Amino acid sequence: MKSFLKLATISLLTSQCFGNAAVKNNAKNTGTLATVYTECKKPGQFVLTFDDGPNAGTTERALNVLKKNGIIGTFFVNSANYVDLVNSVEARNIVKRAYEEGHDIGSHTYQHKDLFLAMEEGSLEINVDKNNEVISSIIGRTPVFFRPPLGNGGFTKEYCTAMNIPYDMRTEQVRQYLGERGMKVIMWNADTQDWNNKGNVQNSINELAKSLNAIGKSPQNSSFITLIHDVHDYSVDVILQQVIDYVKQNGYQIVSLAECIGEAPYLDGYNPNQSTANQSTNTGATTGTMPTVNSNINTEPGMNMNVGNTNTATSTLNSNSSLGKPIDLESASIKNFINSIFTVIFLALLNTLLY
Known part of the structure; x- marks a missing residue:
C-alpha cells in the first residue's frame, strides 16, 4: 500500500511539473498581440511622426520647426541607419x-x-530589444511606440481585407513579440510621400489630400496619423512647414501621439505632456479599442538600408535600461508557479506521514 502511495505521489509531482511546462509553453505561443493604431481616438486630431532618424543637421532643423509652431511630434529612431546612435555623442544629444x-x-x-x-535572420532581438536599450540609455526610459519599417508586422487582417490584399501570417508573430514587451504598433492613415517628392512640395500636399479630402472625411468624424522623414533636407526645410499649414487650414488640431491614442509613450507610464498628478504608475497604459483601419494607408518605401557600423560595443549601454516589469501577481504564470509550490509541499508532507 505504501509503495502504491509513494508511486502515486511521484506521478502527481511529475504530472505537475510537465503540466506547468505545458502551460508556460502555451502562454508563450498565445501571448497578447501588440495593438495596432492607425488613427486617433477622437476626431479632428492629427499627428506628425518622423521616421529613420536621427540625422545630424536635418533632425535638429525639424525640431526647430516644431518648436516654432508649438507642436509635439513623435520620432521613431534607428540606432544604425543614418547615424551610429550607440557611439555618436552628437546623435545621442x-x-x-x-x-x-x-x-x-x-x-x-x-x-x-x-x-x-x-x-x-534571427535578428528580432537586436532590432527590437537592443534598440530599446539604446534609447533607454539616452533618455532613461523604454519606448512603447513602435513603427515597423515598410509597415511589415503592422498590416492587420482588417486592413488587408479592406484593401483586398493577402494577409501575411507572420504579422501575428511580430505583434506577439512586440506585445510581450508591452509595445504598441503605430501605423499611419495619411502619407506625405516626402521621400519621393524632393523639390516639389505640392506633391506631398496632394498625397495628404487623398486622405484628408477623401469622400466623407472631415474634422468632425476623422483623425489622421501621418509620417514624414527627418533625414532629408527638403522634407524638413520645405515640406514640413507646408504640411503643418495645410493640416491647420483643413481644421485639424495637431496633437502628440500619446494624446491621439490615449497611451503613455514609455513603459513606466510617463507622459511628458500630461500633468504629474495624472501620470500612470503601471508599466503599460490601458489596452483600449483598436481604431478602425483606414483604407488610404500607404506602404512606406524602403529607405536608406545602410546599417552603418553595427559592430559596436554594448558596454556603453546604461545598466538601468532593463526591459523588466514589476511582477504581476494576477498573471497566469505566477499563479501556476504558486500553485506548484503548494502542491509540492502538500505531497511532500503526505509522503512523510505515510512513512
Whole structure:
C-alpha cells in the first residue's frame, strides 16, 4: 500500500511539473498581440511622426520647426541607419534634445530592418530589444511606440481585407513579440510621400489630400496619423512647414501621439505632456479599442538600408535600461508557479506521514 502511495505521489509531482511546462509553453505561443493604431481616438486630431532618424543637421532643423509652431511630434529612431546612435555623442544629444523638448521617442528598429526578414535572420532581438536599450540609455526610459519599417508586422487582417490584399501570417508573430514587451504598433492613415517628392512640395500636399479630402472625411468624424522623414533636407526645410499649414487650414488640431491614442509613450507610464498628478504608475497604459483601419494607408518605401557600423560595443549601454516589469501577481504564470509550490509541499508532507 505504501509503495502504491509513494508511486502515486511521484506521478502527481511529475504530472505537475510537465503540466506547468505545458502551460508556460502555451502562454508563450498565445501571448497578447501588440495593438495596432492607425488613427486617433477622437476626431479632428492629427499627428506628425518622423521616421529613420536621427540625422545630424536635418533632425535638429525639424525640431526647430516644431518648436516654432508649438507642436509635439513623435520620432521613431534607428540606432544604425543614418547615424551610429550607440557611439555618436552628437546623435545621442539630438535624441536627448527631442525628448527634453517633450516629443515622444519611439523605436523604428536598430538597423531599419524589415521585421519579416529579421525573423528569418534571427535578428528580432537586436532590432527590437537592443534598440530599446539604446534609447533607454539616452533618455532613461523604454519606448512603447513602435513603427515597423515598410509597415511589415503592422498590416492587420482588417486592413488587408479592406484593401483586398493577402494577409501575411507572420504579422501575428511580430505583434506577439512586440506585445510581450508591452509595445504598441503605430501605423499611419495619411502619407506625405516626402521621400519621393524632393523639390516639389505640392506633391506631398496632394498625397495628404487623398486622405484628408477623401469622400466623407472631415474634422468632425476623422483623425489622421501621418509620417514624414527627418533625414532629408527638403522634407524638413520645405515640406514640413507646408504640411503643418495645410493640416491647420483643413481644421485639424495637431496633437502628440500619446494624446491621439490615449497611451503613455514609455513603459513606466510617463507622459511628458500630461500633468504629474495624472501620470500612470503601471508599466503599460490601458489596452483600449483598436481604431478602425483606414483604407488610404500607404506602404512606406524602403529607405536608406545602410546599417552603418553595427559592430559596436554594448558596454556603453546604461545598466538601468532593463526591459523588466514589476511582477504581476494576477498573471497566469505566477499563479501556476504558486500553485506548484503548494502542491509540492502538500505531497511532500503526505509522503512523510505515510512513512
